[in-house]
Amino acid sequence: MPQWSDYSNGERIKILRGTEIAQGDLAEKTGLSIATIQAAEQDKRLSLPTLMKLAAALSVDTSVIVGQQAPRRAMRQEDRTMMRDLSHAVHDTATGTPPVVEAPDLDELAKITRQGWELYWKGHYSEVGSLAAPLLRSAAARLYEQPVGEQSEAWGAVADAYRICAYVANLMGVRDLAYAAIGHAQRAAENAGDQLRQALVTSGRSWVYLRDARLPEALELAEKAAVDIEPRFSRATPEQLTVYGSHVNFAAVVASRMGNKDRAADYLSQSHAAGARMGREVRAHGTLFGPVSASTQAVGINVSLGQTGKALALIEEISKDDTGQLSEAAQHRYALDKAMAQADAKMWDASLDTLEGALRSAPHWARHQALPQVIVSKVGRASTTRLRRVSKLIGAGPAMSGFPAPTPKTAL
Incomplete structure (x- = not known):
């Protein structure tokens, strides 16, 4: 290539x-x-x-x-335009200069933030980014208009907006912007005096580290975020369990990427305990967690650890009714983990069937994922027709970039 x-x-x-x-x-x-x-x-x-x-x-x-x-990988013109505006919003608001925009009230900002997370969990990352830039400017404007001594909630809104910006940048592979945005989110969460928000931001920073292959730092932060908000199960609210469960689950993910089976198993145990205590999937603070989330994410964790048998056994226990409770992005991610487990088990055609289903149901989401290409590279003995069809969907192989062959330099 x-x-x-x-x-x-x-x-x-x-x-x-x-x-x-x-x-x-x-x-x-x-x-x-x-x-x-x-x-x-x-x-x-x-x-x-x-x-x-x-x-x-x-x-x-x-x-x-x-x-x-x-x-950037998988960036189309509209993605590049969106990311440029997002970058301007993150860096401009951090200078301390009040944005020249209308300042909505805090309830309206909370409503827009929830809309942003809804789009995020549907996998509509470009749309989230287009919403995040004006959200951040509006939250910053509200902060500057709040009376001194009454700024905690506004700081919280700013922290939430920066966190969304960081998540979009991280998914798009714009790592420097992700680091900047999550750093600003940390400061805003501290100014808000909200321990839960601070833990969410810490977990977000851990995810940036994970995508940047800084695994030891990612695990340290993931563990800190989980410990800081560990609730007493007998008194914990569904919201607290949602945030805690998602945090320990992420700590298990990071531990699995490091090949630490004991640590991953310990966090998975805590994740399943939190999910069982909740009894259902709950949305809170931009995340979704419950017993189904604990089970489906355990599939990916076992795949990362090379425990294919355990992953396949879990898959057998998870029904379509179960996965229907998840967010769209979580459903698609589970499908990729399932396809990877099937590929590792040399179930070539089943793996490609699962992968093709995910790619066709969410092309807007799939183009920001690297895992489909990894799965195809593992599949060596599938139907040639099926393999070509799936490869075309993800652009695997020499045509992956969609670029034409360059003109020889000597002809220029």
Whole structure:
């Protein structure tokens, strides 16, 4: 597969423009002539002012066009535009300058935040990001309008908005922005004086570390978040158990990625205990947890530990009625874990059937996931027709990037 640096500047511009933007549309967005656009794409002429205008219109850094940095994986034009606005919102609000937007009341901010989490758990990450930027600006505006001494709830709203921004950035692979947003969320949660929010942010930071392959730090933070809010089961509210259960489950996930079976088993035990105590799935503070969540996530944890038999045994116990209680994103993630377990068990066709079902039911979600490509790489003896069909859905193999072959440098 060609590397991003293998292309010429003109080829990179054309690839970034894609089929979504015609040359005429790009000319209109930049204020440049079509002839200038054509010259840039043909590597005949690319001045610095033209480069700057093209980068802004295509929602990328100039370093991406000149090949110093590759574009983000699975990012389309609308994703890049959304992430650019999200980045501006995160960094601008952190400067301490009041945003020039209307400040909704706290109830309205809470309502919008819940809408954001609903979209998130449906797997509509681009939509969440488009909502998160104005939410953060509005929450910051409310904070500045609150009287001194009455800012705790507003700080909480700001913390929630930063946390959503961090989660979107982390999923999109924009790690620097994820680190920045979760750091601002931590400060806001501390100013809110809310221990539960602080634990949620700590867990969020742990997830950023996990995606950045910083496993020891991720486990340390995940454990801290769980311990800080561990409730007494006899007195705990469903909300407290939801947050605690999701935290210990995540600690089990991190432990499994480190290959620590004993630690993972201990946290899984606590997760199942919390789920059993709840008796049903409950949504709270942007998360969903209950007995079904504990069981389905245990499948992925056992897969990570190489305990395929345990994973398949759990799958046999989980019904469609059970998974129907989960959020859409959690259902899709469970399907991928199931497909991975089947692949590890050399159930090639069953694995591809499960994977294909997830890809077809949630293409908007699947394009932000790396696991489908891993599953396909494991499947070695499936039906060739089925394998090609699934590979086409995820773009596996040489055509994965969707880029054309680069023109040989000697011909440029």
